[in-house]
Amino acid sequence: MLFNSIEFAVFLPVVFILYWLLPRNTVKYQNILVLIASYFFYGCWDWRFLGLLSFSTLLDFYSGLRIHNSRSEGARKRWLIASVTINLGFLAYFKYFGFFVESFAELLSSNGLQAYSSTLNIILPIGISFYTFHGLSYVFDIYNRKITPTTNFIDYALFVSFFPLLVAGPIERATHLLPQIERPRTFEYSKAVDGLRQMLWGFFKKVVIADGCAAYATPIFSDPGSYSGSTLVLGAVFFAFQIYGDFSGYSDIALGTARLFGFELLKNFNFPYFSRDIAEFWRRWHISLSSWFKDYLYYPLGGSRFGKLKTIRNTMIIFTVSGFWHGANWTFIAWGVYHGLLFLPLLIFDKNRKNVGPVAAGRLLPSIREAFQMVLTFSLVTIGWILFRAENITKAGNYLKGIASKSLLSVPLHSGYHTLMIFIALMFGIEWLERGSNHPFETVHPKYPVIRWGMYLFLLVLCLANYKQDQEFIYFQF
Amino acid sequence: MKRFVTRTTIFAGLAILLLAVGLFILPNPVAKHNMLGALLDKHEMLRKTGSPRIVIIGGSNVAYGLDSKRIQEALHIPVVNAGLHASLGMKFYLTDVKPYIREGDIVVVIPEYSQYYTDSFYGNMELVSILFDVYQDGKKQVDARQWWHLMRFIPFYAASKLKMPSEPSVAAPIGVYDRKAFNSYGDAYVHWTMAGRKFKAAQKARDEDHVNPEAIKLLVDFQKFVEGKKATMLLLPPGYQSTSFVNQKPVIDKIYKAMKDNHLPVIATPERYELPDSVFFDTNYHLILPGIERRSDLMIEDLERALTGRYVSLGQ
Numbered sequence: 001m002l003f004n005s006i007e008f009a010v011f012l013p014v015v016f017i018l019y020w021l022l023p024r025n026t027v028k029y030q031n032i033l034v035l036i037a038s039y040f041f042y043g044c045w046d047w048r049f050l051g052l053l054s055f056s057t058l059l060d061f062y063s064g065l066r067i068h069n070s071r072s073e074g075a076r077k078r079w080l081i082a083s084v085t086i087n088l089g090f091l092a093y094f095k096y097f098g099f100f101v102e103s104f105a106e107l108l109s110s111n112g113l114q115a116y117s118s119t120l121n122i123i124l125p126i127g128i129s130f131y132t133f134h135g136l137s138y139v140f141d142i143y144n145r146k147i148t149p150t151t152n153f154i155d156y157a158l159f160v161s162f163f164p165l166l167v168a169g170p171i172e173r174a175t176h177l178l179p180q181i182e183r184p185r186t187f188e189y190s191k192a193v194d195g196l197r198q199m200l201w202g203f204f205k206k207v208v209i210a211d212g213c214a215a216y217a218t219p220i221f222s223d224p225g226s227y228s229g230s231t232l233v234l235g236a237v238f239f240a241f242q243i244y245g246d247f248s249g250y251s252d253i254a255l256g257t258a259r260l261f262g263f264e265l266l267k268n269f270n271f272p273y274f275s276r277d278i279a280e281f282w283r284r285w286h287i288s289l290s291s292w293f294k295d296y297l298y299y300p301l302g303g304s305r306f307g308k309l310k311t312i313r314n315t316m317i318i319f320t321v322s323g324f325w326h327g328a329n330w331t332f333i334a335w336g337v338y339h340g341l342l343f344l345p346l347l348i349f350d351k352n353r354k355n356v357g358p359v360a361a362g363r364l365l366p367s368i369r370e371a372f373q374m375v376l377t378f379s380l381v382t383i384g385w386i387l388f389r390a391e392n393i394t395k396a397g398n399y400l401k402g403i404a405s406k407s408l409l410s411v412p413l414h415s416g417y418h419t420l421m422i423f424i425a426l427m428f429g430i431e432w433l434e435r436g437s438n439h440p441f442e443t444v445h446p447k448y449p450v451i452r453w454g455m456y457l458f459l460l461v462l463c464l465a466n467y468k469q470d471q472e473f474i475y476f477q478f
Numbered sequence: 479m480k481r482f483v484t485r486t487t488i489f490a491g492l493a494i495l496l497l498a499v500g501l502f503i504l505p506n507p508v509a510k511h512n513m514l515g516a517l518l519d520k521h522e523m524l525r526k527t528g529s530p531r532i533v534i535i536g537g538s539n540v541a542y543g544l545d546s547k548r549i550q551e552a553l554h555i556p557v558v559n560a561g562l563h564a565s566l567g568m569k570f571y572l573t574d575v576k577p578y579i580r581e582g583d584i585v586v587v588i589p590e591y592s593q594y595y596t597d598s599f600y601g602n603m604e605l606v607s608i609l610f611d612v613y614q615d616g617k618k619q620v621d622a623r624q625w626w627h628l629m630r631f632i633p634f635y636a637a638s639k640l641k642m643p644s645e646p647s648v649a650a651p652i653g654v655y656d657r658k659a660f661n662s663y664g665d666a667y668v669h670w671t672m673a674g675r676k677f678k679a680a681q682k683a684r685d686e687d688h689v690n691p692e693a694i695k696l697l698v699d700f701q702k703f704v705e706g707k708k709a710t711m712l713l714l715p716p717g718y719q720s721t722s723f724v725n726q727k728p729v730i731d732k733i734y735k736a737m738k739d740n741h742l743p744v745i746a747t748p749e750r751y752e753l754p755d756s757v758f759f760d761t762n763y764h765l766i767l768p769g770i771e772r773r774s775d776l777m778i779e780d781l782e783r784a785l786t787g788r789y790v791s792l793g794q
Contacts, residue, residue, distance in 0.1 A: 006630045020479055187479045196486070223676055453489065460493055464637030 001044040003253045004206055004467070011041065016260055020187050027184045031158050034261065038163035042127070045167075049125040052090065053161060059086055060135035061156045064142045064149035080143045084136065091132050094125055099328030127167035129325060133292055134160050138174045140296050147174055155181045162263070164254040168247070170268040170288035177263070185262035195259030197441035200459055202252025207463045209427055210245030212420045213238040221389050224399045229408030232399060238417075239389050240382045241424055244273065247286070252439055271435045273381075273428075274359050276373035278342040279352040281381060289325070293318045308348065315347055316340045326388075331396055335387040342380055358436060423462075501610060501636035509611035513541070513666070514604060515657035516562060517574075517613055520664050523558050524575065530582030531556040532781070535575055537564025537590045538666075539716035539763035545774045546663035552778040559664030561588070564763075566608060567601025568593045568693065572700045573619040583709040584785065586777075587697065588716050590763060591726060594693045594733045600627040606635045654760075670767045675760045680722035683729040689736040697742055712784055713737060715748040717773040719762035723752040745784040750776060 001007045015037045022029050043050050063083035070076045138159070141147045150156050159178050165171075220227055220235030227235065251268035258265045272284035282290050298318045304311040316337070323336020346352040359374070360366040366374065383400075390396035434440040446452045509515060524533065532555055534540050540561025550557040560575055568589045579585060593599045606628055609616050620628070652658045652668050659668040697713065704711040715734075723730065730748045737744045757769025765773060 017483075187482070189479075189482050192482050193485075219676075222678075226676070453492070456489070457493060457496060461496065461637045461640050464497070464634050465641050467634045467637075 001041050003250065003257075004203065007044065011037070012257065012260075019261060027182070028154070030185065030261075031154050031181060034162065035154060035158045038158070038161040038166060041163040042161065042166055045126050052125055052128075053131060054157075056087065056090065056131060056135055057157050057160045059083060060138055060160070061149075061153055063139050064156075065151070067139060067142050068149045076143060080139060083139045087132050087136055091128060094128055096328045130169045130171055131160050131166060133171045133289075137171070137292060137296065141174055147178070150178060150182070152182070162258070164257040164263075165265060168250050168254070169286075170251060170254065170266045171292050172266060172288070176266060180263050187262070191262065192260050194442060195256040197256070197456075198252050198259065198439045199256030200456060200463075201439050201441055202249040202254075202256060203463045204459050205245040205249030205252065205427065207249075207468075208245075208423050208466045209420075210242045210249055211468050212417075212423065212466060213242035213245065216417055216420070217242050217389070221399070224395070224402050227402070228410045228412065229403045229405045230410050230412035232403045233408070234412045236382050236386050236389075236399075236403075240273075240378070240385050243385060243388075244269075245427075248272075255439075267438060271431050273378055274374055274432065274435055275377050276355040276359060276370060277346060277351070277377055278339065278380065279346050280355040281377055282339070282343070283356075289322065293322055297321060312344060312347060315343055319343065330393050331387050331390055334393060334396070335384055338384050338387055342384075496640070497633055497636035500639040501632065504639045506607070506611040506639050509607050511657055513563065513655045513657060513659065514608055514612050516541075516660045516664075517608060519657070519660060520558070520560050520562065521578070521613075523662075523664055524560060524578035527556050527558050529580040530584065531558060532584045532586060533558050533560055533575065533579070534586045534588065534664075535571055536561040536588035536716065537566070537571075537593070537763070538562065538761070539564070539590050539718075540588050541660070541664070542666045542669065542759065542764035543717050543770060543773055544665055544777070545770050546665050547661075548771070548774045549778055549781075550663070553781060555584075557663060561664070563604050564590045564593065564598070565602050565604035567605055567624075568599040569624060569696055570601050570605055570608075570616070570619065572696060574616065576703060579704060579707050579709050581708040583704075583707070584781070585704050585709055585711045586714055586781070587700070587711060588714045589693075590716055591718070591730060591733060594689050594736070595687050595729055597627065597690065597692075599690070599693045599696060600624050602628070603631045603635055606631045610635070611639075669759050669764070670770060672759065672766060674756065674758055674766055677758075677760050677762070679719060679755075680726050680762055682725045683727070685728075687729040687732075689729075689732050694736050694740050694742070697737075698740055701742065710785075711743060712781070713742050713744040714746055714777065714780065715744070715751045716763055717751045717753050717765055717769065718748070719758045720752050720755050722762040723748070743784075746776070746780045750780075 001011060015034070019030055019033055022033065039050060039053075042053060060083060063079050066079040067076050067083075070079060138147075138149075138156075142149050150159075155178065158181050159172070159174060162172075162177070162181075217235050217238040220231060221239065224232055224235070248269040255265050255267070266288045268286060268288050270284040270287065272281050275281035275284055298314055301314045301317060302310055303314060319336045319340030320333060321336070323332045323334070323339075326332040326335070343352065346354075355373075360370055365371075386399050387393075387396045390399055430440045434443055437443045446455065510518075532549065532553070534544065534546070534557065538561065540559060541563070544559055544561075546557040546559045560571070562571070566574075572587070575585070589599075601624070609620065609628075654666070654669045654672070656668070659666045661667045701711045715730075718726075718730075734744070734748055751773065753765070753769050753772060757765055757772065759766045
């Protein structure tokens with residue numbers, strides 16, 4: 001079931017009303033109801049993978065208890081290793097097995113050896129990367145004695161499979177979400193309304209911006225050889241807005257939906273295209289994944305505690321792994337390495353925490369220097385998106401070569417996207433003005449209800465009018 | 479909670495009211511000028527062309543993939559190309575043509591493959607556009623079940639009308655998907671001499687793609703209706719792009735088997751209408767001239783063979 005589907009428009013109000021109609025102080029029944037709804041939500045894609053989700057949940061729940069209850073350090077470690085191995089084993093099989101077999105076969109072929117790689121038609125269970133990371137963070141936190149495991153299986157199962165975050169995050173932490181699951185929740189009008197507003201903004205970004213940009217970016221990326229350098233630049237920019245609208249739109253819908261049920265999820269995006277350098281970009285883009293890798297990979301590797309060289313090594317490792325997390329393709333690895341390389345100069349010259357505060361704080365417009373920094377960072381990020389979006393490395397190379405041609409100075413293809421440009425500018429302008437808040441509608445409250453409701457109706461109609469069937473979210477494939 | 483539910487209900491009510499205004503009150507001048515408007519012209523052709531005749535029904539594979547004049551001249555019998563758009567759904571276009579079928583007619587049905595194994599035979603957004611802005615009488619042909627299926631498209635269509643599309647300029651050149659792009663036989667012809675465009679081939683068939691028995695039943699019932707009118711129904715596979723054909727082969731085989739198992743009068747194998755990628759225009763069903771000529775010739779051969787014996791000589 002997609003967020004942007006009629007099915008979800010029916011599913012959500014039904015679950016919402018049932019949830020709040022349950023007698024007060026019945027958090028147990030509320031949790032059971034949302035858990036059933038979450039399994040139904042997931043089963044709508046492919047009920048066969050409910051077994052995998054259940055097994056993964058059981059495994060981490062049981063491992064957590066055993067790690068906590070083991071007296072010896074050796075036993076604790078053995079349970080941790082077992083849990084991590086099985087979790088990553090599933091992930092490796094479903095997501096990466098085909099890639100490794102094919103890469104190995106290609107390697108043998110390139111060395112003159114004959115290799116027969118049977119085409120493995122392994123279906124990727126949707127959301128596996130996300131719920132696996134939920135489970136892993138739970139067992140890591142228990143092992144590191146940051147939390148004690150829950151003894152309530154329903155609570156834990158809901159932590160893993162809560163439907164707003166099940167298929168594309170944000171990647172939650174037990175320290176943050178489990179206490180919210182355990183404590184009683186009461187309905188708060190302002191919270192619920194804010195949730196709806198954030199959802200509406202998310203739908204606008206997904207349906208109007210992302211799907212609108214996809215209509216231009218997809219044909220350009222499918223056949224870059226047929227377009228001029230300037231149009232290729234335009235295609236890359238459209239993809240930059242497509243992926244932002246798609247993923248941050250999804251996150252807004254997820255956060256807003258969760259808020260309707262009284263939950264606060266981790267913020268996943270913080271207006272990343274207003275970043276002044278790459279380090280700041282990574283503090284603002286897919287925040288829940290970046291912080292996951294920082295906490296469970298970068299710090300255990302030593303972080304920045306053992307000198308510059310090891311810090312550089314650890315940084316490159318997390319960027320490469322982060323790229324690989326996105327999918328079994330060399331393009332994602334190249335994208336990760338590319339960002340790692342962009343990050344290194346900041347690290348070497350200790351500039352990676354230079355831009356921590358809000359951009360243009362207290363001012364309407366950025367300074368010329370800030371504007372230049374933002375344009376430069378956006379340009380570098382957009383070059384990275386070419387690697388990310390291309391089908392393979394060769395095509396990414398050809399795309400970049402196409403840009404670096406004489407036709408870069410020609411007039412780009414310019415038909416039909418003027419309205420879309422206006423909407424992108426609208427989104428950009430509103431987000432700039434509201435960059436200090438969680439989402440634009442959190443603080444924008446026109447005084448008169450007629451104007452406020454008119455604005456919401458306008459956005460709703462805009463979403464409906466631009467809706468295209470079967471437009472999945474990009475991050476579902478990860 | 480009560481306040482929240484009341485306010486969201488009022489908001490939803492306002493949104494529904496706004497959409498209702500779009501759906502029922504606002505005009506959509508574009509709908510009658512684009513290819514969907516050609517439905518009215520095709521009705522006129524069906525009314526005016528004398529019987530016996532060949533009436534070809536289907537989606538855009540028929541509208542954008544045949545030279546009816548060529549078929550008419552070869553078989554010496556009038557031909558009406560009544561095909562328009564797959565998104566109208568097989569259920570609608572079979573029902574829509576029923577009032578025009580007369581004794582002696584040869585009704586050739588050529589649905590796209592997707593009509594057989596999904597529920598797209600109920601139609602989607604384009605059918606909603608037809609029913610509200612092109613051919614309002616068509617609503618009488620839609621039963622409750624089909625309305626239920628179409629419900630999901632109605633809010634989006636209503637909202638799209640709020641964008642207030644303007645009427646196209648009279649001086650504008652005829653576009654491939656304009657109402658004026660159809661000739662007097664009902665064939666869309668503007669694209670015939672254009673170069674093929676790049677498009678994605680159909681994806682590989684999935685194991686779970688099975689023939690929808692409701693689609694087959696529609697055809698069986700339609701055959702009974704046609705025979706009740708003392709006319710003849712024949713079924714043909716659509717002309718299909720080779721790459722898509724290879725990808726979809728498992729499900730095409732299932733469709734062909736279902737046709738045979740249900741004794742539907744299919745007169746050619748799907749393989750016969752697998753055409754090279756180079757003769758397609760902008761989708762895996764729309765043909766440019768070399769493809770149109772090839773497919774029309776295949777149809778002429780198949781119809782001649784199928785009808786020999788039934789008619790002493792076609793056109794007499």
